[in-house]
């Protein structure tokens with residue numbers, strides 16, 4: 001349940017009118033509901049409390065410092081995938097022993113930073129990476145816990161770009177190689193092989209693939225024992241789906257109900273890495289209609305946000321609901337392609353979408369934009385990045401100011417021969 005709803009015909013985020021923030025901050029603008037995000041974090045935490053799970057928010061989904069800080073204060077751990085994310089979550093107040101580090105391509109500098117920080121686990125994605133972590137730990141004279149990320153070869157029935165646990169995926173290590181690595185632990189005296197990690201994909205709507213992947217991972221835990229390796233922690237990844245359109249995803253409680261019996265029986269410590277579930281429906285992208293035009297029978301609503309602000313529709317053909325910020329007296333609907341100003345045909349938010357009759361200047365909210373929204377934004381077409389605002393009850397706070405033209409070009413340099 002999110003906290004965006006209409007009051008007297010005005011779209012509200014908690015107790016704040018979306019129009020009011022847009023008028024003061026301008027558009028395009030990301031608007032986050034603090035209480036929605038916290039509520040979703042607490043839902044996962046409490047659903048998995050019977051196994052005392054550590055919930056590590058996947059910072060890639062939304063790494064705004066205010067959101068990271070809010071979650072850190074609520075007791076969240078973090079799943080990071082780069083040195084930049086690691087630095088962000090530390091700056092936001094994360095406890096090092098609540099940080100896990102995934103990514104198929106960790107650099108030496110990133111490994112060194114994470115070892116010195118004293119993170120809980122590296123989620124290791126290849127034999128070569130394991131060797132590299134060992135050599136960094138040897139040089140630093142440190143011992144480090146690691147989880148092997150096993151590819152469980154399970155199809156989670158989601159978009160192919162966000163499927164990560166099948167055979168052809170670049171993610172994880174296949175079962176045979178994992179077993180070979182269990183046989184080689186003596187070669188890694190600075191590493192403690194204490195965990196297994198799985199993450200099968202994102203926007204997964206049912207529990208079955210999760211349960212299948214967990215059961216496969218537990219077989220490997222048994223196999224590890226036969227090689228003298230005691231796995232004490234299972235990281236079951238993220239992937240919980242949310243409502244974008246007409247989906248009926250499992251709740252955190254449904255998910256827990258389906259997997260807790262096996263997890264409890266295993267006696268293992270449990271880590272989860274949800275991203276989308278925590279922040280997805282807690283954010284919207286607010287945009288203003290610039291122009292309307294019709295062409296060959298199609299009606300276009302050209303808005304001031306674009307694919308550089310929210311890439312998901314262009315990248316995955318993702319569906320996002322679009323709500324008008326004001327619902328007064330707009331009963332005659334029409335169909336629109338809602339498109340941005342960027343010079344790409346893929347720059348759209350909706351196709352042939354039924355909306356109340358629009359006028360230039362109208363404000364629209366692209367719903368469910370809190371996850372994989374701002375974090376994927378770019379300066380394509382030299383468009384400065386949008387502002388981000390957090391609402392808590394009836395107060396709002398700019399948590400990232402709109403980028404200026406000067407900020408956008410500040411790292412660029414003209415070489416002397418062109419001056």
Ligand SMILES: Cc1ncc(COP(=O)(O)O)c(C=O)c1O
Nearest residue numbers: 058199202238239273274275276
């Ligand atoms: C290793 C890992 N953990 C967690 C997540 C978060 O997934 P979601 O946002 O679907 O919960 C991802 C997403 O790509 C991931 O790659």
